[in-house]
Amino acid sequence: MPHSTPAENDVAVGESLPPQTPHAVSVSLPTWKANVGYEEGEEWVVSKMVTGYPRFFVHKIIQAFATKIAAKYGQPDDQAMLFPTSAIAGRCRDFFLRQAPELEAQQVWIIDLVPSSERARSEEFSVISPRVSAVLFPESHFxxxxxxxxxxxxxxxxxxAEYCQSLFDEGLLVDSKETQEVPKVCKGPRRYRQKTSIDLTGSGDNSNGNENHDSAQFVEQRFGRNLDISQTKNAKLAVRRRIAGSLTADVGLEKALSVKKDNDRIRDVPGFSEDDVYLYPCGMSSIFNAHRNMMATKAPMKSIVYGFPYIDTLKIVEKFGPGCQFYGHGSAEDLDDLEKRLEGGERFLALFTEFPGNPLLRSPDLERIRYLADKYDFFVVVDETIGNFLNVNVLPLADIVVSSLTKVFSGDSNVMGGGLVLNPKSKNYDALKRTWDEDYVDNHWAEDSIFLERNSRDFVSRIERINSNAEAIAEVLNAHPRVKKVYYPKYSDTRQNYDKCRNPNGGYGGLLSATFYTKQDAAKFFDNLDTVKGPSLGTNFTLSSPYVILAHYHELDWAASWGVEADLVRFSVGLEDTRKLVGTFQRALEAITDTDSHTTT
Known part of the structure; x- marks a missing residue:
């Protein structure tokens, strides 16, 4: 159905979100039909995808680099998957051989690519650490x-991948087993050769009007593509301090570095500092490595996933350990059952939960979970991505807190990152800290860290605006007779659990979902909603998706068995003008009440 006013967010199928952003972490799927077509692998959608969510869609830059590596080092039918270190590649290989026992061990192997000589390892290389480890395997087992x-x-x-491929193409990144020759003097890809300081000036606009950039390159450059990589260490420290809660106002890098490390204003855990904060390549990496390190700390044991989770959390526990006790409803009755199991002698490694959950926005009873964990000796891991630490403080009730920094912490939808926090007051802290001290490697790519630091400088003020906008949208949806249910922490039957952890100035977050009485209403509303549409959340712009279609298309009946309806629509609310945003949602609601409208196909 045509809009009564021109659509402002009419982004073509498959275009990156934001548009023309080479390293964007979302992609436009603007209609209900396009989302179904994507899941069905239909050519009219898949062929137009310039990018996708990075864990589900291997970026074309990475694909191109992997193809070159496989062509040079592999067999004719080999493909490659790229990882930051040999240790991670080794874990991939081990998983591969467990899943495909029919393969010979030599059919799945690792190439470690490193700078080709000591001269190539300049001061810049010591900061960037341009290494890639490729797992090569038969293409049929991709x-x-x-x-x-x-x-x-x-x-x-x-x-x-972009940086390392440039070195690879110049012969400066080679198999670590090769004889190392002295290469030509080179300081890496051209964009790093310009000496700039984006971090301490605050400008970040290093574009040169005399250079001939295409629009995509210009967008990247406007937001800091010419980087002073010497600031990488400082950028990482500033990010960790923001995660630690030491910074409660919008500040740049120089101010962030002047704050004392034990100046904890948010987490409310004595002795806590950025020394207990760890950066990972993305949020799921922090969850994966939490599970792996807890098994190393204690023993491989079954874990508990409590509440309907983001899909990969459950898959990690199921596929990379002894198994899972899944409580998909996240109810008090589920905790009753868990307590009976514990009283009967069952033991578990850890309980994983989200606060609040995605997409039903239910909040677990962390106080009771903490009581059971202390009594029966299991770890508690809380994913605070949706709530975020400015709204809620869950650390005192957890052993480990994880989050996706890709989401609202960044906001700009152009960089991935994950955070993991250890609670120094946990009785398990000393054992966990020893494991992390022995195991942790910072694999967050330098350039990504600089982008993440820049994006997160106004995190505090953005959260306030997003909270306010989301409440306004929740009210509009909740008042409409054709909306079946609104899922939002403020309206949830678990609000009391949320409020127990809510900070004095905290709100209810920027994520909400809605269901409708018919699929036709859900699709018509979605197709007439003038926001951008695609995967991910926490963006500075409002982002909508038929979340269950995207996350659980091949297991819709399973999701429904846990109360998660196939036609649910999820909204990640952004920074737009509140009245304008309310009007956008009202017009989409009017579309489903217009009896003269054409039926959505």
Whole structure:
């Protein structure tokens, strides 16, 4: 149905979100039909995809680099999957051989690509650490490698691949077993050669009007593509301090570095500092490595997933350990059952939960979970991505807190990142800290860290605006007779659990979902909603999706058995003018009440 006013967010199928952003983490799927077509693999959608969510869609830059590596080092039918370190590649190989026992061990192997000589390891290289480890395997088994890539979140970022391919093409990145020759003097890809300081000036606009850039390059450059990589360490420290809660106002890098490390204003855990904060390539990587390290700390044991989770959390526990006790409803009755199991002698490694959950926005009873964990000795891991630490403080009730920094912490939808926090007051802290001290490697790519630091500088003020906008949208949806149910922490029957952890100035977050009485209403509303539409959340712009279609298309009956309806529409609310945003939702609601409208196909 045509809009009564021109659509402002009419982005073509398959275009990146934001448009013309080479390292974007979302992609436009603007209609209900396009989302179904994507899941069905229909050519009219898939052929137009310039990008996708990075764990589900291997970026074309990464694909191109992997193809070159496989062509040079592999067999004719080999493909490659790229990881930051040999250790991660080794975990992928181990998973591969478990999943495909019919393969000979030598059919799945690793190439470690490193700078080709000591001279190539300049000061810049010591900061950037341009290394890539490729797992090579028969092309027919790509799905297995992709499964590890998706669930672990430990693949290379597109920016790492872009940089390292440039070195590879110049002969400066070679197999670590090769004889190392002295290469030509080169300081890496051209965009790093310009000496700039984006971090301490605050400008970030290093574009040169005399240079001939295409629009995509210009957009990247406007937001800091010419980087002073010497600031990488400082950028990472500033990000960790923001995650630690030491920074409660919008500040740049220089101010962030002047804050004392034990100046904790949000987390409310004595002795906590950025020393207990770890950066990962993405949020799922922090969950994957939390599970892996907890098994190393204690023993491989079954874990609990409590509440309907983001898909890969459940898959990690099921596929990379002894199994899972799944409580998809996240109810008090589920905790009653867990307590009976514990009283009967069952033991578990950890309980994973989200606060609040995605997409039903239910909040677990963390106080009771903490009581059971202390009594029966299991770890508690809380994913705070949806709530975020400015709205809620869950650390005192957890052993480990994880989050996706890709989401609202960044906001700009152009960089991936994950955070993991250890609670120094947990009785398990000393054992966990020893494991992390022995195991942790910072694999967050330098350029990504600089983007993440820049994007997160106004995190505090953005959260306030997003909270306000989301409440306004929730009210509009909740008041409409054709809307079946609105899922939002403020309206949930678990609001009391949320409020127990809500900070004094905290709100209810920027994510909400809605269901309708018919699929036709859901689709018509979605198709007439003038926001951009695609996967991910926490963007500075409002982003909508038929979430269950995207996340659970091949298991819709299973999702429905846990109360998650196939036609649910999820909204990640952004920074737009509140009245304008309310009007956008009202017009989409009017479309489903217009009896003269054509039926959505």
């Amino acid at each position: 799905k297995i490698a992709k499964t590890f890539w998706q669930h672990s979140g430990d693949g290379v970022s597109s920016r790492r």
